[in-house]
Amino acid sequence: MDTIIRMEHVSKSYQLGLKSIQALKDLDFTAERGEFVAIMGRSGSGKSTFLKIAGTLEDADEGKVWIGEKEIQTLSMQERCKMRQGSIGFVFQKYQLLPEYTIWDNVCMPLYIAHQNPDRDYIQQILERAGLWERRMDYPEELSGGEQQRVAIARAMAAKPEIILADVN
Numbered sequence: 001m002d003t004i005i006r007m008e009h010v011s012k013s014y015q016l017g018l019k020s021i022q023a024l025k026d027l028d029f030t031a032e033r034g035e036f037v038a039i040m041g042r043s044g045s046g047k048s049t050f051l052k053i054a055g056t057l058e059d060a061d062e063g064k065v066w067i068g069e070k071e072i073q074t075l076s077m078q079e080r081c082k083m084r085q086g087s088i089g090f091v092f093q094k095y096q097l098l099p100e101y102t103i104w105d106n107v108c109m110p111l112y113i114a115h116q117n118p119d120r121d122y123i124q125q126i127l128e129r130a131g132l133w134e135r136r137m138d139y140p141e142e143l144s145g146g147e148q149q150r151v152a153i154a155r156a157m158a159a160k161p162e163i164i165l166a167d168v169n
């Protein structure tokens, strides 16, 4: 099998004043290339924390994380950033759209940041699939919550990443 995400013995705690909250405890996980994985659990069970670590947005306190062949801890900040831009699309729980940019620019933003030219035909295709092509010159606040979420999904797909991490709740 072709493993794309692997975690071994991952733990993560958050410090809240004097209190320590353990979000993940000794977690093992693998996902194969092309696999579709859904993670379910009650609110506060660590789903968002898991996705942030898988997306290299946060570090685990303990354990190891591989994206493809690369172990995250061995990468420099720069290498990690490059890997994230090329390989990972993230749909944030609260969408995190940029209010001062149009839908089109929001979707293309990961490419602008990586100094890449958008594949305009492909961006049109994903906006059409999301039912948002006619709304491309509108602004996030003019869209419904569900439409905003679809913009966030389209944005996660814009750079054609190998991995899409979607934090839906």
Ligand SMILES: Nc1ncnc2c1ncn2[C@@H]1O[C@H](COP(=O)(O)OP(=O)(O)O)[C@@H](O)[C@H]1O
Binding pocket: 014, 015, 016, 021, 022, 023, 041, 042, 043, 044, 045, 046, 047, 048, 049, 050, 169
């Ligand atoms: N930045 C943070 N600071 C303090 N505690 C946090 C932080 N992020 C998450 N937590 C805590 O970690 C636990 C898991 O949170 P989270 O991963 O967001 O759960 P889920 O996404 O499954 O609802 C929760 O108890 C939450 O309060």
Ligand SMILES: [Mg+2]
Binding pocket: 047, 048, 049, 093, 167, 169
């Ligand atoms: Mg969450």
